[in-house]
Amino acid sequence: MEKNDFNCSIAVNISANEAIKKISNIPGWWGITFSGNSEKQGDQFIVNMGGESFFNFTVSELIPGKRVVWLVDDCNMPWYTDKKEWANTKLIFDLTEHNGVTDVTFTHEGLTPNVECYNDCEPGWTHWIKTSLFSYFATGEGVFRPATK
Template identity: 35%
Template sequence: MENRSFTTAFTVDRTPEQTLAAILNVRGWWSEDIRGRTEKAGDIFNYRFRDIHRCTIKIKSVEPASKVVWRVVDNYFSFTEDTTEWKGTEIVFDISEKGGATEVRLTHVGLVPEYECYDACTGGWTTYVNGSLKALIETGKGNPNVGEPMNETEKALAV
């Protein structure tokens, strides 16, 4: 059976180690509104974009300079009938050397065309991965969404 999960990839002129560091800097390329730790296996973080999308992600594994796997443990979309469409899916970043450069391949395992969010989600991943993450790796500055300002309690709890 063919893999119908969403995949996107790009190549950069950086080392696999630099690339891994950028992927783990989720606030630098996806959203500044990430709550929790994002560096190692077992870390759990929360993503939120306004009242449109919230999810809780557990980092399942980090393999030095080669792979990062996230598991979506909870999800909410305001715009789909099944608000939990991502729940139980995995987001895999494969890092490999290709002809003196480094390739990053994101596969959102379980994000399939039958999902109501598919078009919006694949467009979002393409923007954040091929645009913002790639820019972070190449220039040190990504283009994450800014999110909403934290209140004082949230600032104190932010890691």
């Protein structure tokens, strides 16, 4: 069965190790309230989108220069019927470096077109990866915007 997990890619003119360092500085590109640590495997952090919403993450995998995986341990998305829809999903950043350019492929494993939040999360992730993270890589500044919901 084919998986339809959300994914998108960008190519940036920095090393894969520098890209991972910048991905791990979540407030620099995601524009959210952040607490905890996100720099090494086993680190835990919390993202708050305002109000009662929260997402608890664990850095479940970190391969320097290659891959970062964040597991959603718990969440509360009060604007959806299934407030825990992201729980046990994974945010995956796969990196490949060649000739000074790093390709970053982002996959939200478990975010598929059949889940309630997909219509909001698909444009949201597209913005945060293709616009804000790309800008943060290139200029050191993310491009923040209000949350979709």
